[in-house]
Amino acid sequence: MIEVINLSHTYPGAGRPAVKDISFTIPKGEIFGFLGPSGAGKSTVQNLLIKLLPLQKGEIKYNGKGLKDLGRDFFNRIGVSFEHPNLYLKLTGLENLKYFAGLFQGETEDPVKLLERVGLGEAKDKAAAEYSKGMKQRLVFARALLNKPEILFLDEPTSGLDPATAESIKEIIKERQRAGTTIFLTTHNMYLADDLCHKVAFLNNGEILALDIPRNLKMKYGNKSVKIEYRSNGHLQGELLFPENEKDRARIGELLASGQIETIHSQEATLEQIFIKLTGRGLV
Missing domain, CATH: 3.40.50.300 (P-loop containing nucleotide triphosphate hydrolases)
Structure with a gap:
């Protein structure tokens, strides 16, 4: 040790x-x-x-x-x-x-x-x-x-x-x-x-x-998000939504109910993003 x-x-x-x-x-x-x-x-x-x-x-x-x-x-x-x-x-x-x-x-x-x-x-x-x-x-x-x-x-x-x-x-x-x-x-x-x-x-x-x-x-320091790709009128579209936000949670439910979702990925902050958040400067 x-x-x-x-x-x-x-x-x-x-x-x-x-x-x-x-x-x-x-x-x-x-x-x-x-x-x-x-x-x-x-x-x-x-x-x-x-x-x-x-x-x-x-x-x-x-x-x-x-x-x-x-x-x-x-x-x-x-x-x-x-x-x-x-x-x-x-x-x-x-x-x-x-x-x-x-x-x-x-x-x-x-x-x-x-x-x-x-x-x-x-x-x-x-x-x-x-x-x-x-x-x-x-x-x-x-x-x-x-x-x-x-x-x-x-x-x-x-x-x-x-x-x-x-x-x-x-x-x-x-x-x-x-x-x-x-x-x-x-x-x-x-x-x-x-x-x-x-x-x-x-x-x-x-x-x-x-x-x-x-x-x-x-x-602790990152904002959890979800990236959703779905079909709308034959076109592929995507949205980045934050589950901690009430409006975004409602939108996620709406997209799930539509049955048009093609991909859904949870995302987390990178260590560099957190470092910038804490210090206001990058890692280079």
Whole structure:
């Protein structure tokens, strides 16, 4: 379990905190998502969690043990995939993974199999400098899995990937979660968060505005609607109606009674729509 209690952080010379008094808990084996636009404080929180930034104010605990009390073994238990790939560009993809595997104590994954799993098998002997942005992103993701981590920190893991490759990466993330890995995901991609996360936190200007499972957020902040398509005088027509509105409920009953309905779909607000509703700004 990861516990974050009243965490705040201010960069030197900054006019305001990058992270302001946030708290959350991540149970073992769950995927927790930080959803917010660039500059919201997502990466700052991740860097505090993995000890890349010094703890200024608040507490971070892993299974009840304070972050300051964790020794070097902590880094053998975590895997990190950064948004901006940091690689040894003169080394091949395979050489990169072999080098990093040598830094860990304990058993590591077969680097060749990892590269094949993320679609880089044929490029394993190519210098990382020759990789495209998406290939570099996949290599960094594979590197995060090398040491069979108990906790994965993923910062925009599908950024720059084509839809098919992004789906493959998402499936690997789900597999790791099912195997018991705890995953901390930072993203501005609401579809990714909705698909993967057990809970999400909306982060804006360093503060958590809402935190819950995606469905609860949609039920609480979204407007439930029904899209109905029906035939009228031989023409297909459609209406978007809101059951909470008395007039719309009557219209739904009228259409049902007509027997002309061809399709009817319930709709819910997306996480992005809810974020805009709460903040007045988008996720980009």
